[in-house]
Amino acid sequence: MKFFKKSDFIIITVILFLALGLSIFYRSSNRDKSAVAEIYYNSELVETVDLKAGVDRTFTIPQEKHVIIHQFKDGSIRFEESNCPDKVCIRAGKLSIVGESAACLPNKITMKIVPKDEYSDDDVDIIVGK
Numbered sequence: 001m002k003f004f005k006k007s008d009f010i011i012i013t014v015i016l017f018l019a020l021g022l023s024i025f026y027r028s029s030n031r032d033k034s035a036v037a038e039i040y041y042n043s044e045l046v047e048t049v050d051l052k053a054g055v056d057r058t059f060t061i062p063q064e065k066h067v068i069i070h071q072f073k074d075g076s077i078r079f080e081e082s083n084c085p086d087k088v089c090i091r092a093g094k095l096s097i098v099g100e101s102a103a104c105l106p107n108k109i110t111m112k113i114v115p116k117d118e119y120s121d122d123d124v125d126i127i128v129g130k
Helices: 006-031
Strands: 035-041 044-050 057-061 064-071 077-081 101-104 109-115
Touching: 035 064, 064 109, 077 101, 077 109
Parallel strands: none
Antiparallel strands: 035 044, 035 109, 057 064, 064 077, 101 109
């Protein structure tokens, strides 16, 4: 009993190559942009870190002193240390490409990489209603 026909394999192969091509295009187009890391605590922007190369520092945010964040000279950033039980935030590794993100949910901290010229100021975009 055949589950797949030859045309099914062709369609699946085309879709996979298309997805791979779009993924490579997206990653390469965002790799060259200068970026900033936005660090949120409890969904509020608390710090914006310019990810320019050549800066190497370790810091914490005032709300959570036991979560240590490290900015590397190569223009990347990561959670270095945390007291959360599962350490998913630390295992996320270095973030440097626009669109990448990591979160330490027990400590209510999220970090995302955005283009430098488009970083959010947490301003109101639109108000609907009276």
